[in-house]
Amino acid sequence: MDFKLxxxxxxxxxxxxxxxxxxxxxxxxxxxxxxxxxRPLIKKMGDIxxxxxxxxxxxxxxxxxxxxxxxxxxxxxxxxxxxGIALQVHHMACWPIETWGTExxxxxxLPPLTKGDTLGVCSITxxxxxxxxxxxQTTARDEGDHWVINGRKCFATNSHVSDIMVIVARTGEDAKxxxxxxxxxxxxxxxxxxxxxxxxxxxxxxxxxxxxxxxDCKVPKENLLGKLGEGxxxxxxxxxxxxxxxxxxxxxxxxxxxxxxxxxxxxERVLYGKPISNLQAIQFLLAxxxxxxEAARILNYRANWMMDQGLPCDTEMTLAKYVATENAFQCARxxxxxxxxxxxxxxxxxxxxxxxxxxxxxxxxxxxVAKVVLGRHVVKNF
Amino acid sequence: MEGYKGFWVFIEQLQGRIxxxxxxxxxxxxxxxxxxxxxxxxxxxxxxxxxxxxxxxGYGADKVFLFSHPHLQIYHSLAYxxxxxxxxxxxxxxxxxxxxxxxxxxxxxRVAARLETGLSAHCVDLRLGEDGVLEQIVPGFGGAMMAVxxxxxxxxxxxxxxxxxxxxxxxxxxQGEVVPMEVALEEAxxxxxxxxxxxxxxxxxxxxxxxxxxxxxxxxxxxxNWQLLxxxxxxxxxxxxxxxPAVDEGWAPEEVMIGQSGKIVHPKxxxxxxxxxxxxHVVGVQDSEIIVVIxxxxxxxxxxxxxxxxxxxxxxxxxxxxxxxxxxxxxx
Amino acid sequence: MPEAVVxxxxxxxxxxxxxxxxxxxxxxxxxxxxxxxxxxxxxHALEIALQLKDNFGWDATVVSMAPPxxxxxxxxxxxxxxxxAFLASxxxxxxxxxxxxxxxxxxxxxxxxxxxxxxxxGNMSLDGSTSQVAPQIAHYLGVPHITHVSKxxxxxxxxxxxxxxxxxxxLVLEGQGPMVxxxxxxxxxxxxxxxxxxxxxxxxxxxVLSASDLDLxxxxxxxxxxxTRVRNLFMPEIKRRRExxxxxxxEVAEELVNRLHQVGML
Ligand SMILES: Cc1cc2nc3c(=O)[nH]c(=O)nc-3n(C[C@H](O)[C@H](O)[C@H](O)COP(=O)(O)OP(=O)(O)OC[C@H]3O[C@@H](n4cnc5c(N)ncnc54)[C@H](O)[C@@H]3O)c2cc1C
Ligand SMILES: Cc1cc2nc3c(=O)[nH]c(=O)nc-3n(C[C@H](O)[C@H](O)[C@H](O)COP(=O)(O)OP(=O)(O)OC[C@H]3O[C@@H](n4cnc5c(N)ncnc54)[C@H](O)[C@@H]3O)c2cc1C
Ligand SMILES: Cc1cc2nc3c(=O)[nH]c(=O)nc-3n(C[C@H](O)[C@H](O)[C@H](O)COP(=O)(O)OP(=O)(O)OC[C@H]3O[C@@H](n4cnc5c(N)ncnc54)[C@H](O)[C@@H]3O)c2cc1C
Numbered sequence: 009m010d011f012k013l014x015x016x017x018x019x020x021x022x023x024x025x026x027x028x029x030x031x032x033x034x035x036x037x038x039x040x041x042x043x044x045x046x047r048p049l050i051k052k053m054g055d056i057x058x059x060x061x062x063x064x065x066x067x068x069x070x071x072x073x074x075x076x077x078x079x080x081x082x083x084x085x086x087x088x089x090x091x092g093i094a095l096q097v098h099h100m101a102c103w104p105i106e107t108w109g110t111e112x113x114x115x116x117x118l119p120p121l122t123k124g125d126t127l128g129v130c131s132i133t134x135x136x137x138x139x140x141x142x143x144x145q146t147t148a149r150d151e152g153d154h155w156v157i158n159g160r161k162c163f164a165t166n167s168h169v170s171d172i173m174v175i176v177a178r179t180g181e182d183a184k185x186x187x188x189x190x191x192x193x194x195x196x197x198x199x200x201x202x203x204x205x206x207x208x209x210x211x212x213x214x215x216x217x218x219x220x221x222x223x224d225c226k227v228p229k230e231n232l233l234g235k236l237g238e239g240x241x242x243x244x245x246x247x248x249x250x251x252x253x254x255x256x257x258x259x260x261x262x263x264x265x266x267x268x269x270x271x272x273x274x275x276e277r278v279l280y281g282k283p284i285s286n287l288q289a290i291q292f293l294l295a296x297x298x299x300x301x302e303a304a305r306i307l308n309y310r311a312n313w314m315m316d317q318g319l320p321c322d323t324e325m326t327l328a329k330y331v332a333t334e335n336a337f338q339c340a341r342x343x344x345x346x347x348x349x350x351x352x353x354x355x356x357x358x359x360x361x362x363x364x365x366x367x368x369x370x371x372x373x374x375x376x377v378a379k380v381v382l383g384r385h386v387v388k389n390f
Numbered sequence: 391m392e393g394y395k396g397f398w399v400f401i402e403q404l405q406g407r408i409x410x411x412x413x414x415x416x417x418x419x420x421x422x423x424x425x426x427x428x429x430x431x432x433x434x435x436x437x438x439x440x441x442x443x444x445x446x447x448g449y450g451a452d453k454v455f456l457f458s459h460p461h462l463q464i465y466h467s468l469a470y471x472x473x474x475x476x477x478x479x480x481x482x483x484x485x486x487x488x489x490x491x492x493x494x495x496x497x498x499x500r501v502a503a504r505l506e507t508g509l510s511a512h513c514v515d516l517r518l519g520e521d522g523v524l525e526q527i528v529p530g531f532g533g534a535m536m537a538v539x540x541x542x543x544x545x546x547x548x549x550x551x552x553x554x555x556x557x558x559x560x561x562x563x564x565q566g567e568v569v570p571m572e573v574a575l576e577e578a579x580x581x582x583x584x585x586x587x588x589x590x591x592x593x594x595x596x597x598x599x600x601x602x603x604x605x606x607x608x609x610x611x612x613x614x615n616w617q618l619l620x621x622x623x624x625x626x627x628x629x630x631x632x633x634x635p636a637v638d639e640g641w642a643p644e645e646v647m648i649g650q651s652g653k654i655v656h657p658k659x660x661x662x663x664x665x666x667x668x669x670x671h672v673v674g675v676q677d678s679e680i681i682v683v684i685x686x687x688x689x690x691x692x693x694x695x696x697x698x699x700x701x702x703x704x705x706x707x708x709x710x711x712x713x714x715x716x717x718x719x720x721x722x
Numbered sequence: 723m724p725e726a727v728v729x730x731x732x733x734x735x736x737x738x739x740x741x742x743x744x745x746x747x748x749x750x751x752x753x754x755x756x757x758x759x760x761x762x763x764x765x766h767a768l769e770i771a772l773q774l775k776d777n778f779g780w781d782a783t784v785v786s787m788a789p790p791x792x793x794x795x796x797x798x799x800x801x802x803x804x805x806x807a808f809l810a811s812x813x814x815x816x817x818x819x820x821x822x823x824x825x826x827x828x829x830x831x832x833x834x835x836x837x838x839x840x841x842x843x844g845n846m847s848l849d850g851s852t853s854q855v856a857p858q859i860a861h862y863l864g865v866p867h868i869t870h871v872s873k874x875x876x877x878x879x880x881x882x883x884x885x886x887x888x889x890x891x892x893l894v895l896e897g898q899g900p901m902v903x904x905x906x907x908x909x910x911x912x913x914x915x916x917x918x919x920x921x922x923x924x925x926x927x928x929x930v931l932s933a934s935d936l937d938l939x940x941x942x943x944x945x946x947x948x949x950t951r952v953r954n955l956f957m958p959e960i961k962r963r964r965e966x967x968x969x970x971x972x973e974v975a976e977e978l979v980n981r982l983h984q985v986g987m988l
Binding site: 404405464465467468491492493495496497498499500502503504506507508509510511512514519525528529530531532533534535536537538539540541542543544552554555557581582583584585586587588589590626658659679680681682688693694695696697698699700701702703706707709710711713714715718719 | 736739742751819820821824848849850851852853854855856857858860861862866867868869870882883884886887888889890891892893894895896897898901948949950951952953954955956957958962963964965966967968971972974975976978979981982983985986987988
């Protein structure tokens with residue numbers, strides 16, 4: 009076992025942290041106010057290589073892998089969890105295209121995605137229920153030389169800044185009569201596609217979450233991703249192996265952001281003639297934040313390391329996501345406690361961490377759903 | 391060390407105007423020379439007549455080595471280095487001091503390297519050790535660490551010294567000797583060639599990066615009184631900052647608010663007037679090297695974290711302070 | 723190809739300077755556990771070399787003298803875009819003052835980049851902060867130097883207009899290599915490391931040399947070769963003085979001016 013990050017990963021962490029400080033930190037206030045994603049940032053993230061972390065060099069990426077991605081998303085999220093989710097969902101579009109796409113699809117879509125011409129979307133959730141994937145209503149009909157898609161997706165991260173979307177829709181029934189799904193790559197210029205409502209969220213402000221609307225949307229035949237009927241497999245694998253560790257990394261970033269702000273405030277705030285960091289009750293809160301942050305980080309690194317090694321890791325990914333996002337909320341909560349009344353004031357970032365941590369919990373699957381998975385695992389294996 | 395005598399000072403000049411730091415160093419050299427029974431030498435390079443050199447006697451110099459040549463009016467590192475090293479090799483001084491100014495910091499290391507001697511940088515104090523060796527107090531790690539540096543085996547002992555740490559002498563009637571030095575330069579000594587010399591106009595200083603910050607709070611009372619702060623800042627080459635209530639009153643623009651929601655400043659000198667000293671403000675100024683607080687309430691919390699506190703009405707203390715500073719800095 | 727040599731000094735990360743301490747017995751500086759970073763101004767120096775590389779096809783070589791565990795900081799310089807790095811690292815070199823440091827770095831440059839056009843340094847390190855190394859390197863290389871450089875311009879990549887900032891005035895100098903420049907932060911905004919750069923850096927040469935590889939005079943390196951000695955180190959009390967002055971405005975004003983003068987503030 010080796011818990012030491014390599015020189016490469018350490019350098020990555022430092023470089024991404026510098027990038028976040030220089031390019032993202034100055035944008036946060038505006039993002040909080042308007043809720044809009046700062047489009048010029050996409051190109052900058054492309055230039056620095058963040059968009060190509062899980063894409064091979066032959067398609068324009070750098071293929072540094074999942075542990076590297078965990079570190080990068082964590083450092084970005086320490087400064088802005090909203091940019092963290094935009095980035096991580098972008099990877100959720102790249103990865104299935106490289107894993108299941110045809111050579112033509114990869115050549116066409118991956119280079120612009122990694123260069124930073126666009127952010128990707130991966131959209132499964134519908135108003136009918138994100139947890140109940142079988143309840144998905146969107147359909148795709150085979151019209152011979154093209155597909156016709158009808159339906160409405162919601163909560164799609166990057167909806168309003170994307171030119172490339174991976175979606176899952178119903179394409180009939182399987183042999184046992186259960187609904188069958190397939191995955192598609194959709195461009196917003198296709199006839200019958202439109203952007204719907206843009207959600208006004210309490211957290212992740214500055215990351216778009218919006219509706220994708222398909223009304224007899226004509227999708228070229230060759231834009232089927234993977235085989236017919238593989239849609240659910242593709243969608244769930246993407247959520248499990250890319251989406252969950254992405255959310256986990258955001259959670260870890262938020263845990264450490266809370267740790268740093270809480271510690272800084274405790275050392276600055278003077279009561280009874282001394283900094284409150286001298287009070288043991290405050291130190292206990294700091295100790296808890298630290299413990300939760302470290303635990304989340306180690307679970308997340310392990311899961312991503314397994315992914316890089318090609319080991320089965322769906323359970324570990326779910327565990328990391330569940331623990332990291334729940335811990336992020338608790339850490340932010342305790343950081344807010346330490347801030348007293350100042351936690352309510354928008355100038356102090358801890359209130360943003362609390363809101364972002366809250367929103368990170370359902371994103372990528374709720375904690376209840378995670379526990380359904382983990383509970384099943386425990387019953388089967390222990 | 392045997393055969394080495396005299397404390398020397400390099401007299402920095404800009405466009406024929408002698409900077410204070412050289413005069414300050416003459417005062418210190420005088421003190422060290424008197425303690426060890428030797429002389430004070432001054433190195434004056436520029437386009438000067440003897441009269442200018444003689445002015446230095448009053449500040450403590452016994453001998454002024456005058457290098458006068460039109461080419462020396464503007465600083466050239468190689469030319470200056472060559473001439474100074476020639477003089478040092480001929481006269482063998484015990485020590486050589488220069489100002490820790492950009493010019494001094496450019497010149498001194500090159501001179502030290504050519505003489506293969508030690509040089510200590512940005513000294514904040516100089517004193518003689520018990521063994522007669524010069525102890526040079528040098529800050530490192532942004533002032534978090536101080537080193538006592540000595541140069542026991544090589545001569546001259548060289549140091550650059552921060553401007554302002556030693557008071558210069560009031561000019562006295564003193565006699566001395568001007569030693570005219572030969573200036574023989576080659577073309578190579580004037581490379582790279584200077585193509586332009588621009589005196590910088592004194593712009594208003596930005597708050598970030600200002601080495602002096604004068605900050606006002608709600609206790610300043612009015613926009614008229616605020617002028618006092620502006621005047622102080624101009625006098626000291628600093629910038630004006632404000633607390634949040636002062637900004638809210640419209641006495642200062644939002645950009646100069648200091649503290650939690652405003653700017654963090656790191657000046658050498660911070661003066662806060664009419665400010666109570668709430669944490670939100672103090673976090674923005676606590677890295678200042680020296681904090682001065684002026685407040686009429688002796689129990690104001692800001693006094694807890696100050697270096698010098700003045701209990702008094704800012705609208706009376708500031709005008710008095712401005713007068714005294716003008717006297718001291720000799721401006722009108 | 724013309725070559726620019728950039729001197730990069732690894733220093734303890736300033737974010738952790740509150741953890742510096744002195745060994746109470748030996749008086750030696752303890753910096754264990756404090757990560758090392760590139761001296762910030764050295765990145766500005768490197769940026770100049772990288773722009774010459776981008777615009778005029780120059781080679782960018784990084785040199786350093788530091789303990790062996792600092793290779794990561796040189797890897798970072800390679801990731802920013804430098805072509806190769808040389809680290810002089812040897813017990814014999816330890817304890818060097820600026821003269822011995824400059825002698826060693828000049829020796830390294832003569833050995834590994836003898837045809838350099840520019841040597842680029844930061845104007846000052848954050849830790850030792852003497853600003854002495856660059857002019858002293860120039861002495862040992864026998865070339866001119868310019869410090870406090872706030873602007874570097876060139877039309878053709880061979881003649882340079884260099885602005886030296888003297889605080890109250892500016893000198894603009896014009897010259898061609900070989901020369902040594904020491905730059906301030908005004909000179910440019912250093913580029914960020916990108917991920918492709920990190921991967922590329924792993925394949926770039928980073929050579930660690932010992933003192934004996936460098937044809938140096940052993941009496942001129944390390945503590946041995948340093949004319950200055952640190953008699954002792956101490957941490958100044960940063961506690962506030964809390965001197966309270968009371969009285970008539972004229973009196974306190976006079977008092978205050980005297981105090982400010984005493985502490986070197988005027
Ligand atoms: C900011 C944000 C970004 C998002 N980005 C994307 C995206 O890019 N792409 C995408 O496809 N989706 C995205 N989502 C959607 C997200 O995946 C869903 O919100 C999530 O899966 C939950 O679905 P739901 O909101 O419809 O809740 P529901 O599924 O309606 O759940 C309601 C409640 O029922 C509980 N529940 C459901 N099933 C069970 C069960 N079996 N046992 C016990 N309890 C259960 C849930 O835990 C929850 O408490 C995003 C969501 C957010 C908030
Ligand atoms: C508190 C303290 C005070 C000191 N005072 C003195 C003193 O008064 N006189 C003295 O001679 N020594 C002094 N030293 C020792 C001095 O710091 C070391 O010799 C150091 O190796 C070089 O000096 P610097 O860091 O001050 O460099 P600076 O001259 O400030 O550095 C300028 C540039 O030179 C280059 N450079 C410097 N060192 C290296 C290196 N090792 N490798 C690569 N490039 C480099 C970099 O580009 C750097 O930006 C002091 C050290 C300390 C800790
Ligand atoms: C979230 C938040 C963020 C904040 N951020 C900042 C910030 O970034 N910067 C900031 O400055 N504040 C900030 N504040 C406000 C801060 O809490 C204080 O209210 C503010 O610093 C007090 O400013 P003051 O000292 O000028 O005014 P006061 O507290 O009203 O003090 C005025 C002082 O002037 C003295 N005085 C009155 N008359 C005279 C006189 N004639 N001569 C001498 N002394 C006199 C009084 O004795 C008193 O001590 C913030 C507050 C909050 C809640």
